[in-house]
Amino acid sequence: HSGYVALLGRTNVGKSTFLNALMQTKVAIVSDKPQTTRKKILGIKTTERGQIIFFDCPGIHKPHFRLNELMMKEVNEALHDADLILYFIDVGDAKQDEFIFSQLQKAAKPVFLVINKIDKLNKARILEKIQSYRDGLPWKEIVPISARKGDNLELIEELIFQYLPEGENFYPAEEYTLQSENFFLGELIREKVLNFVEDELPFTTTLKIEEIKDRGEIVYVRAEIFVETRAQKKIVVGKQGNLIKQIGSQARLALEGYFAKKVFLDLFVKIVPGWRNSPQIIRETLG
Numbered sequence: 001h002s003g004y005v006a007l008l009g010r011t012n013v014g015k016s017t018f019l020n021a022l023m024q025t026k027v028a029i030v031s032d033k034p035q036t037t038r039k040k041i042l043g044i045k046t047t048e049r050g051q052i053i054f055f056d057c058p059g060i061h062k063p064h065f066r067l068n069e070l071m072m073k074e075v076n077e078a079l080h081d082a083d084l085i086l087y088f089i090d091v092g093d094a095k096q097d098e099f100i101f102s103q104l105q106k107a108a109k110p111v112f113l114v115i116n117k118i119d120k121l122n123k124a125r126i127l128e129k130i131q132s133y134r135d136g137l138p139w140k141e142i143v144p145i146s147a148r149k150g151d152n153l154e155l156i157e158e159l160i161f162q163y164l165p166e167g168e169n170f171y172p173a174e175e176y177t178l179q180s181e182n183f184f185l186g187e188l189i190r191e192k193v194l195n196f197v198e199d200e201l202p203f204t205t206t207l208k209i210e211e212i213k214d215r216g217e218i219v220y221v222r223a224e225i226f227v228e229t230r231a232q233k234k235i236v237v238g239k240q241g242n243l244i245k246q247i248g249s250q251a252r253l254a255l256e257g258y259f260a261k262k263v264f265l266d267l268f269v270k271i272v273p274g275w276r277n278s279p280q281i282i283r284e285t286l287g
């Protein structure tokens with residue numbers, strides 16, 4: 001069995017955390033800030049049962065900028081290409097999402113309801129949640145999980161395989177994602193930026209790797225953080241460069257983990273007004 005599985009839902013419900021947990025390696029970045037994932041990230045899981053190709057998608061939202069239109073285009077493509085949809089909710093979230101329900105219904109594909117973060121609530125409340133969602137859509141399965149703690153992940157993998165068409169693997173077994181190295185390294189750095197900034201900054205920050213040079217003993221990486229205004233740059237840089245220093249040292253550790261080598265990271269902050277509406281910057285930073 002082999003096929004495509006789209007991970008859909010609002011922002012912050014834990015789609016990327018789930019992907020990494022199932023892949024048992026970091027493929028997508030994770031943060032507690034909204035709209036962390038900006039394009040679909042492929043995770044290819046090969047087992048003796050076959051191959052699951054996950055599309056980890058941006059969170060579903062109303063787009064107000066070109067960047068966000070592109071993010072929703074990614075969602076729609078995944079919806080279109082998927083054999084199976086995993087619709088994620090956070091067990092603690094209050095209301096059901098009629099708009100997303102109607103999108104899912106239109107797609108006319110098998111959908112699992114994945115209730116994530118069950119580590120946050122007791123059993124009774126989780127059962128209430130399952131009950132309240134039961135009739136929302138003709139779910140093929142309703143699976144309560146904790147992506148963070150690893151609860152029910154084997155079960156859900158087993159269920160996924162049951163719904164994938166029979167057929168050969170699409171990719172060689174050693175292939176596990178298809179993002180470019182530059183993009184992935186940029187994401188590792190952006191994750192650290194997201195850890196340190198608040199408010200509107202997560203939305204208005206993007207990142208570009210300008211140069212990577214392997215100098216033998218050490219890898220030199222130069223990257224630029226783009227923000228939209230001077231005030232934002234001031235925040236990212238911090239008092240006497242304090243914040244950018246902290247971001248830089250955490251990002252360097254992440255890159256050293258990736259290269260298994262010492263890294264010299266040169267980080268700059270550049271103001272690019274309105275980059276979220278610039279096709280060129282979007283292409284350069286999400287490519």
Ligand SMILES: Nc1nc2c(ncn2[C@@H]2O[C@H](COP(=O)(O)OP(=O)(O)OP(=O)(O)O)[C@@H](O)[C@H]2O)c(=O)[nH]1
Nearest residue numbers: 011012013014015016017031035036037059147148
């Ligand atoms: N308590 C708890 N927190 C979780 C769980 N799974 C994810 N989280 C947290 O939820 C936050 C959002 O996780 P992400 O994986 O980035 O969420 P996402 O759905 O990919 O978000 P977008 O990319 O913005 O759409 C992070 O702070 C995670 O650590 C879980 O099972 N339990």
Ligand SMILES: [Mg+2]
Nearest residue numbers: 015016036037
């Ligand atoms: Mg994500």
